[in-house]
Amino acid sequence: MNDSAAHALPLLVFSDLDGTLLDHHDYGWDAAKPGLERLRDLGAGLVLASSKTAEEIRVLQQEMGVTDMPAIVENGAGILWPGKPDSDDDDYTRLRAVLETLPKGFLGFGDMTDLDVARETGLSPAQATLARRRRFSEPGLWTGSQAGLQEFLKEAARNGVTARQGGRFLTLSFGRTKADAMDEVIRHLEPIRTIALGDAPNDAEMIQTADQGVVVANPDGPSIPPFPPEIETQILRTTHSGPQGWSEAILTLTADL
Template sequence: MTQHAPGTPRLVVFTDLDGTLLDHGTYAHDAAGPALAALAARGAPLVLASSKTAAEIAPLHRALRLGRIPAIVENGAAVYRPGEPGRGAAGYARLRRVLDDLPVDLRRGFKGFGEMSAAEVARETGLAPADAARAKRRAHSEPGLWTGSAGGRAAFIAALAAQGVTVRQGGRFLTLSFGGTKADRMTGIAAELGADLTLALGDAPNDVEMLEAADFGVIIRNDHGPGIGPLPGEATGRITRSARPGPEGWNDAVLGFLATHPAREAQRTHG
């Protein structure tokens, strides 16, 4: 377990992955190395929050040496806990049934991972074949591409909403689920980890709720997707924007935050 000095504020950092901590094209996080080291030195838990599956998150979680810290997966539909079994894929099967029961004219504009081979997922995402196969191991949500009209997209989203399915726009894909957001999961995990101060970082519309729910948020510059429009917290400085994209911007933002919110706590190690 993480040791915490009584009476001192505890920082917990929540971060999106693709286009934020991970480079949009290469999925590397090397440029964020100094900030990752600074967080580890401070003993601030890093919580990964992504639309990725638990199967995708697990290798990165190990590579970052995050120990027993939970991670938010499938866009907030579930929480990954290292060493604990998943809950199966019944939710995904139900989601696919709802999707396939839509009228043909609404359904045809959306191509989800369920219709794609691992090779197609690799082509659309730039993932290596093995990582693309992990991306298809979904339990709770369905990402996909919308190729129809804007009006058709709105009708598609409305039809799914009538069936209890929420749709969120990420950096690359629309992601469908039966609810649960990164912000919902962040609240519970922050309490679990004893957070006194939370920082969230993200680059796409599906990160907005998390950025707004954190004590402080950073919008990472997005040069490849829809990005994030102006948020109320920017007027007060509670939410800021990085000058650089991806892990470079992430590194700048985290180091800048730590400099303006210096540690007043004992160093900790994660167990």
């Protein structure tokens, strides 16, 4: 075995946060600790992948002890690399300008105060402040009719804006996905094996991209529908939701390591 193979990362795990690694209601992750400990024992890497901002994810990386790994921020629109300054790219101002031209009914974080975001998410006001420091994407709520939503999405697409439904919010961006960012991280780190876990439709592409995908049960919002049969047979769907389901999946999938 050559030296690079001997030191290759044995396993790289990509994980959504809200409703997956974090509890959907209180954002706790104590129930995930057995799975996190297993990853540490294996020398595996954990890449947090979320609609959260870089500033939000830095805090979670420090709490979970994974600051040596990159993170995928704002649903794939950006990557937070360890030890590197943030990119100078900033799509947010351009995105908000496009939103001003679209049919009304979308209430984004930029339209809310910190207290509004705290109320809608269950975050503390301090956490909500970090959640509103966006650079690439805009999560929010649709407040109009279903017909109005379809017109909004059609006009957004004409302006190069894509919309992805997460566990709680509709998130708008200029198209880069978690799976796109995941591919970039994999090319950089070259792991031997990958696992991806998520609970909402915007995680589907990331789950399919991994060697092993996991759909964490989501009783609180739109879940991920069945994949085509040839893919679905390779997907683990958990019984429990949130961090408990996450931990059970990690322990099951790493039992042979």
